Amino acid sequence: MKLPDSIRDQLKTPLGILLPEIKANKENIKKFLPENSFIITVGDRTTEKMIDFGMIPSLQIIDGKEKRKKREPTKLSNATELQIDNPAAEITSQSIDVIKKSFSMKPPVRILVNGEEDLLVLPVCIYAPENSIVMYGQPNEGLVITKITTEIRNKAQRLLDLME
Template structure:
């Protein structure tokens, strides 16, 4: 959906090229969240499931998390409850950590629909690199059509 930064080129400076001043950074995925925190970029919204490539892992430690949320979202699904909790996350004090029981991968779609202005979504493309998506009206419309087609 966005721009792929190949794995070998994922660095703080290459990520920052895709951020504007005061960007609302959203990470989807444990490794992506961990990498941004290691770069000193604390995501405003961090969506994790404590798995990487279907293998259980220790939760990523964030220097500061003001709001902790949890939701259930089975693999290959986007539940209405997940969408509601994402909306709640955007209305909460940042940074927000949303821990998903199940799988977080597809939550990129409702995140792109409901993200605030000036948002950038970062998620991993397995064995490829990091995808950056600047949330624009076009991205909102595209992801809304995707979500509608899944119902």
């Protein structure tokens, strides 16, 4: 599925709470994490930040880039690693299948994306377990923290349905 230009602006609206970059520290992030939540990160910098805080995400989706510049992902010895191809401005059916599969695996699971991971927030929000918190970076603004609810699932599904 390809991202049509007509919905690009809708995707710039955070799906959850936007924590400004200067406030995205461990103490502030923890305020948004209910007990025993299933933490999901999409993006290299967000994933690295959580690992640095000692809060290992159950599912991590990274592409080895930040703002299109190559970077070395943080090593994680006990994570199961899966690989997918997902071109920029697209969501492949393989990506959706692997995301669904990852939720039935023992965490932590890391999905390494050959291409771009940004849009994978949508299928993650649709298929994540009930007690999930999804985090991703809003470029040049901060960290988005999204509690998975029926409303969020429906909004993500509506956006996904608009893709061609």
